[in-house]
Amino acid sequence: MMEGFKLLVNTLAHPTIMLTAGMLVFLFFFPPNDWFEKWNRRLHLNFLWTKKGFYFVIILMVVFFLIGLTDPNFSLIIKKPDNVPIIGLIFFVFIFLWISMSQALKNDKLIDAGEKPEEYNDPEDKVLVWPDLVYIEFIALILCMSLLLIWSIGLDAPLEGPANPADSPNPSKAPWYFLGLQEMLVYFDPWLAGVVFPSLILFGLMSIPFLDTNPKGGGYYSYKQRRLAIPIFLFGWMILWVALIVIGTFLRGPNWNFFGPFEFWDLHKLVPLTNINLSEIIYIKWFSVGLPENILVREIFGFLIVFGYFLLLPPLLAKTAFKKLHQNLGNFKFGLFIFLLLFMLSLPIKMYLRWLFNLKYLIAIPEFFFNI
Amino acid sequence: MIMNEEGKKEQTVSGNELGQDSTPTKPTLKEKVGKKEASASIGKGTFEEEISRRSFFSWLTIAWITFSIATGAFFTMILRFMFPNVLFEPPQSFKVGYPKDYTVGQVDVRWKRKHGIWMVRNPEYIYALSTICTHLGCTPNWLLNEQKFKCPCHGSGFRKSGINFEGPAPRPLERFKILLADDGRILVDKTKIFQYEKGQWNDPESYLVV
């Protein structure tokens, strides 16, 4: 029974399956349009945001980690002092998500009934900084301090031997908060994954107030009134950031291969991963001619795809899926929005291309350090 | 809640305020604060008595000059930091034994730690591969069973020749200049690198025919 369960988890944990399932499920839990919302209601998915749903998920997660503790391989991972914060993170992400979603759904019901959101009925709508806020901050401070104190006494810092550039630990993992970036580096050239993407994440977060012109939902939680903003943000946060950290922590093993959580970290696990560039696929595999000498001719297909993605898709989407949004935002804001969105989506797209077709780079010009 | 002057709590029906459709009858927080400010005194006039306009400017000049000197010194020190007195760097060119020390088909990992190279001998020649991953510079490991170099950081894989074939590394490992010294030993010179993608591996300096 247990073995079967572990095998199942190991199989499901393969990133292709996990990410696909995750993204599909995500759309039903956070429906961006009427169709998904209909199914959300039919399947009673909002059960998750009730008190019962809360206990259900928490118990499920606790049980999973308890089972994990009994497994020799998984317990090595979860007991590692490096990884403790990530287990905390999994729980906290859910708890905070639950708080805001359950509040939002309550308000949605009130708004549907023609009433004002709950936040309007709060008698303690305004609090003074001194003493109310400062007291709360002070208590939070003391709690955090004592938690850190206990933590640092209980768990030794995971220090390693003196640094030596000649030998990198296997696997070499970044600090947990950078694991998402490290995962990104597997699929993109360093200048993209290490420079362009992080800056665009910051830039995108900063531009939210500028792009989000929806006046509703200010000062109170609501899902229905922000059906576009919430799923897009949560997609970036839950799937592209938190999930990548979880993948990096639990599923990446020696030689940076994928391992199921209950799988033994075999140094010699053989994974055939021969990657090829798009130019090689087209010229060598399909046309059976050699790679052209001229760089531009060689990479023309990659350029076409990238330009098509960033230049043709936006007007197309403006006419179809995002028609209303385009009208509301105007050309410039919409252009910015769609550019950021497409950039965000390019990450999972590139991941899939790698997993499914072993595609390395769409445009590969190592001569000039330019690979996409 | 809002505290009034006597320190009692007073309840406001905030729903109205947020609803924008009613005017609050009680004084708002802002008005109260405004009143207090008006009655407070900030010892007006004391400045003029102690510091005159002229001496203020000379003090300001002194302050700025001191500040600039301190900042300048700080940055000079930082710049100085970039050029250490002693550099514990292994020599860039070194001898790695005789050609007969290397067996055909074998990757020699002896010099990895000390000099950062792998020596590889194939039937025709010997070459020196850099141990720096071309992705982000970790040090890959030589996996004997799989016959490949595998990087532990993001999983790049390189063949024995140094050609990249899996993972994100954009280009093959670099090779170093290699030649036979007068005493019959092999000399590797790390200051000269040969990159495959630039067609430099055909350069006779990049390998040693044995």
Ligand code: FES
């Ligand atoms: S540094 Fe070697 S794969 Fe990234």
